[in-house]
Amino acid sequence: MNRVLVLGGGQLGLMMAEAAARLGLVVDRYDPERAVLLPGTSDLAVPITWEECLERYPVITVEREAFPDTGLSAQLAASDRCVARGALATIPDRFDQKSMLDRLGIPTAPWRLLDRADDLAAAVADFGGVVVKARSGGYDGRGTWIVGEGGDLGAVPVDELAGRAIVEKKIPFRRELSIVGARALSGETLFYPLTRNWHVDGILRLSLAPANASAALQPHAENTLRRIMEELDFAGVMAVEFFEQDGELLVNEIAPRVHNSGHWTHEGADWSQFDLHVHALAGVPLHSLNVHGPTAMVNLIGTPFDQAWLQHPGVVHWYGKSVRPGRKVGHANLTASTLDTLREDLRAWADVLPKGFEKVLDSELDLDRG
Ligand code: ATP
Ligand code: MG
Numbered sequence: 001m002n003r004v005l006v007l008g009g010g011q012l013g014l015m016m017a018e019a020a021a022r023l024g025l026v027v028d029r030y031d032p033e034r035a036v037l038l039p040g041t042s043d044l045a046v047p048i049t050w051e052e053c054l055e056r057y058p059v060i061t062v063e064r065e066a067f068p069d070t071g072l073s074a075q076l077a078a079s080d081r082c083v084a085r086g087a088l089a090t091i092p093d094r095f096d097q098k099s100m101l102d103r104l105g106i107p108t109a110p111w112r113l114l115d116r117a118d119d120l121a122a123a124v125a126d127f128g129g130v131v132v133k134a135r136s137g138g139y140d141g142r143g144t145w146i147v148g149e150g151g152d153l154g155a156v157p158v159d160e161l162a163g164r165a166i167v168e169k170k171i172p173f174r175r176e177l178s179i180v181g182a183r184a185l186s187g188e189t190l191f192y193p194l195t196r197n198w199h200v201d202g203i204l205r206l207s208l209a210p211a212n213a214s215a216a217l218q219p220h221a222e223n224t225l226r227r228i229m230e231e232l233d234f235a236g237v238m239a240v241e242f243f244e245q246d247g248e249l250l251v252n253e254i255a256p257r258v259h260n261s262g263h264w265t266h267e268g269a270d271w272s273q274f275d276l277h278v279h280a281l282a283g284v285p286l287h288s289l290n291v292h293g294p295t296a297m298v299n300l301i302g303t304p305f306d307q308a309w310l311q312h313p314g315v316v317h318w319y320g321k322s323v324r325p326g327r328k329v330g331h332a333n334l335t336a337s338t339l340d341t342l343r344e345d346l347r348a349w350a351d352v353l354p355k356g357f358e359k360v361l362d363s364e365l366d367l368d369r370g
Helices: 011-021 050-056 072-078 085-090 094-103 119-127 217-231 273-282 307-311 339-350 357-363
Strands: 003-007 026-031 036-038 059-062 111-114 130-134 144-147 165-169 175-183 189-191 195-200 203-209 236-245 248-255 295-301 315-318 328-335
Touching: 003 011, 003 050, 003 072, 003 273, 011 026, 011 273, 026 072, 050 072, 059 072, 059 273, 072 085, 085 094, 094 165, 094 217, 094 248, 111 119, 119 130, 119 165, 175 217, 175 273, 189 217, 195 357, 203 357, 217 236, 217 248, 236 273, 295 339, 328 339, 339 357
Parallel strands: 003 026, 003 059
Antiparallel strands: 026 036, 111 165, 130 144, 130 165, 175 189, 175 195, 175 236, 195 203, 203 295, 236 248, 295 328, 315 328
């Protein structure tokens, strides 16, 4: 029996467990908030020791980059069975992450360390618009302050952030794209097509795949992700977020795990990113991938479940979490045979889906034409 333990008790690990069952594999999760084991997709929570973990799980993976230290969580992350060990040493701190990208010669937004409070004014003088990012702990736009050219720096808690943040040039990007791919324990790799992403207030609202990217961008993105996975000696699924500017890709950030912008693969491809992640770790050969057609993924954010969503073509994934403002509680996927049909179906669905996402549709009526 191939068993994998996921560090993290959230929906990403839950969806790995769901996928694993399809090929008779077992994924259990360790929830570091409650310091308990969550078996498969069950809501049971049971105590577990380090010795029991060693006996039961030949492979340990993660569904997030940061977690509280329960003793056991630190042991699991540092274990040589943890396929994300190298990534966890580098990615969670944006300073280390950006330094690695610079060392590899991979283009990113120009940046510097926000060491002292007056470094911010100096960065603004050099960069114009800036984005201040906490070195660690940020997600969904939290820990990120965007200040456009000539904008007010007053909202940035700069004294608090000195030494604990980086400051980047604000990139006037044309589009945001991401690539999701897998690397097996054997080193074999496999990639999905580039995905286009729309964020509102720093949080992903809509993804569309495959992105209408020029022929050169896909191999470039694959090569970038492959080099990062090799550098970190990583196995499993990893994602890279890019800004596209003047036909070039700049890395925004790396996620050493399955990624929200890969959720479309549930319905849009014959193997989802969760399948691929588990197979890469359980020694199942990486399949060739077949994408079914243009697919949209809409995040369900801070909203209670609504039966009306199910009255439309499309598939809803619900995480069973308590609903809080700004919290991702599910996602909805829609696949069509053409972009025109997809746009039409999406417009109809937008009438009942949570508000916020229609802002994206209104401003990007042409979806991926432009
Ligand atoms: P995630 O939820 O993906 O982990 P995050 O909160 O860690 O997000 P980023 O991905 O770094 O933070 O930033 C969130 C969003 O803010 C980006 O997707 C992009 O829309 C915008 N953004 C970030 N950095 C820049 C930049 N240098 N220039 C322009 N926009 C930016
Ligand atoms: Mg991001």
